[in-house]
Amino acid sequence: MSNVTTAAPADGDLFVYRRRRNVELFMDLFALAIGLAGWLLVEINLFGRLPANLPLLAAGWFGVGIAAHLVVRWRLPYADPLLLPCVLLLNGLGLAMIHRIDQVPLPEKPALHRADTQMMWTVLGIVLFVVVVSWLRDHRRLQRFPYLLFLTGLVLLLLPLVPGLGTSQGMGAQIWITIGPYSFQPAEIAKIVLAIAFAGYLTDHREVLALAGRRVLGIDFPRLRDLGPIIIMWLASLAILVFQNDLGSSMLFFGLFVVMLYVATEKPGWPILGLVMIGLGGTLAYHFAGHVKVRFDSWLRPFENYEQNTQVISAQFGLAWGGLTGRGWGLGRPALTTFSYSDMIATSLGEEIGIVGLMGIIMVYSIIVARSLRAALASHEPFGKLLACGLGFVFALQVFAIIGGVTRVLPLTGLTTPFMSQGGSAMISNWVIVGILLVVSHQARRPGPTELPSTDASFENEDTLPIPVVRAASPRGDA
Numbered sequence: 120m121s122n123v124t125t126a127a128p129a130d131g132d133l134f135v136y137r138r139r140r141n142v143e144l145f146m147d148l149f150a151l152a153i154g155l156a157g158w159l160l161v162e163i164n165l166f167g168r169l170p171a172n173l174p175l176l177a178a179g180w181f182g183v184g185i186a187a188h189l190v191v192r193w194r195l196p197y198a199d200p201l202l203l204p205c206v207l208l209l210n211g212l213g214l215a216m217i218h219r220i221d222q223v224p225l226p227e228k229p230a231l232h233r234a235d236t237q238m239m240w241t242v243l244g245i246v247l248f249v250v251v252v253s254w255l256r257d258h259r260r261l262q263r264f265p266y267l268l269f270l271t272g273l274v275l276l277l278l279p280l281v282p283g284l285g286t287s288q289g290m291g292a293q294i295w296i297t298i299g300p301y302s303f304q305p306a307e308i309a310k311i312v313l314a315i316a317f318a319g320y321l322t323d324h325r326e327v328l329a330l331a332g333r334r335v336l337g338i339d340f341p342r343l344r345d346l347g348p349i350i351i352m353w354l355a356s357l358a359i360l361v362f363q364n365d366l367g368s369s370m371l372f373f374g375l376f377v378v379m380l381y382v383a384t385e386k387p388g389w390p391i392l393g394l395v396m397i398g399l400g401g402t403l404a405y406h407f408a409g410h411v412k413v414r415f416d417s418w419l420r421p422f423e424n425y426e427q428n429t430q431v432i433s434a435q436f437g438l439a440w441g442g443l444t445g446r447g448w449g450l451g452r453p454a455l456t457t458f459s460y461s462d463m464i465a466t467s468l469g470e471e472i473g474i475v476g477l478m479g480i481i482m483v484y485s486i487i488v489a490r491s492l493r494a495a496l497a498s499h500e501p502f503g504k505l506l507a508c509g510l511g512f513v514f515a516l517q518v519f520a521i522i523g524g525v526t527r528v529l530p531l532t533g534l535t536t537p538f539m540s541q542g543g544s545a546m547i548s549n550w551v552i553v554g555i556l557l558v559v560s561h562q563a564r565r566p567g568p569t570e571l572p573s574t575d576a577s578f579e580n581e582d583t584l585p586i587p588v589v590r591a592a593s594p595r596g597d598a
Contacts, residue, residue, distance in 0.1 A: 136564035139200035140192045146204035151184045154211015161219040164449035183245050190249045195561035199490050205483050213539030223454035240543040244550030251554030258558045262502045265319030272313035275305040294365050306368045307548040318505035321383035329384040352376045353396045361408045367532030374516050379509045418530040430457040434466040445473030460541045466525045488515045497563035507559045510552050
């Protein structure tokens, strides 16, 4: 059945979204059960018994998930019903896999509790999700200071370059800030700040940026005077790539800006120009930055240097050993791959639940992106459209980069797999993004005065369209 109800009074068809909160509750419980089942299968296959703390574990896991649902039901009754279940499913599977890898102790670390730490970050992420859902009743509050947010985002991106503050971990990418015993990735906060800043800036300047400059091969390219913002982001992405050794963040932030430019202006000249700049920047970095050349050589010719490319090769062997259906929860050997619980958790899952299971996970990410774009299409004002579109593409670009990296479709990047990789910064920021998306979708779907553009209306003149009256939702609500 469609997500909207239709009425046909004398003045035309009107559309009212249903709340679907009971449907969301059922899917939330199903998603939580799948995550718990993965955890239990690990215990049964490895130790032949159920964990002694099963009642406490189940109560805690279902408790935080149901609490998130109740807050959405209370504050955002018309929010999209699919986003929260998809996120809980991915989060649960990630926790189960991290717990599985914890059961392979190393000589220098006989007792590992990464899953417990990840659960703590999950709870904190859900707490911030609740704060966003409760406080941010109208996403248009975020539109007020685009330039300040843009500057803040750039500072956060480049903050790890400050001597004595930034540190490198993993594959040598200097993307961490260490303050005392704590460390975090400022880029995870920057992706939220910059997505909001881009949406606010493009809402105010989309008419100017859409003006055509020189026409080449039938394509209108932007005017030279309008290239300032894209050049700034290009230079920032090059700085991230060359000085921070972070190919993933460089691709993510520049790609996000180009995508949002295209959505705002509907001019193909912008993405074409962006691809040219990416190619030029990548070529320069390959020839003048040694670590970039190493990344590309590991991608194209990994077996020529086994010691240097052990991580990539082990990941390929793990996926091959898992095959289509996988070895089973707890029956593979994912810990043989370096950072199998963070950067390479997709290959760990592929080894134990198979390529079929990994494709299912990718489909769940696709649903999140699709529902984000659906919220953008349903939004009645430009800022909401661009914000939902930008945050949806954050997930799309991030998953494409990391899954492409571990399967050697792309060079391996240091990006995390959203909601699944071990790490507090990414977990918290992704939960905040979901909270903002639910706010945008609630504003777009709730009954009340709204804009219904005609089939020939353009994005540019939508603010001047007539505003018909929309009836209140059905008293049945969840029906």
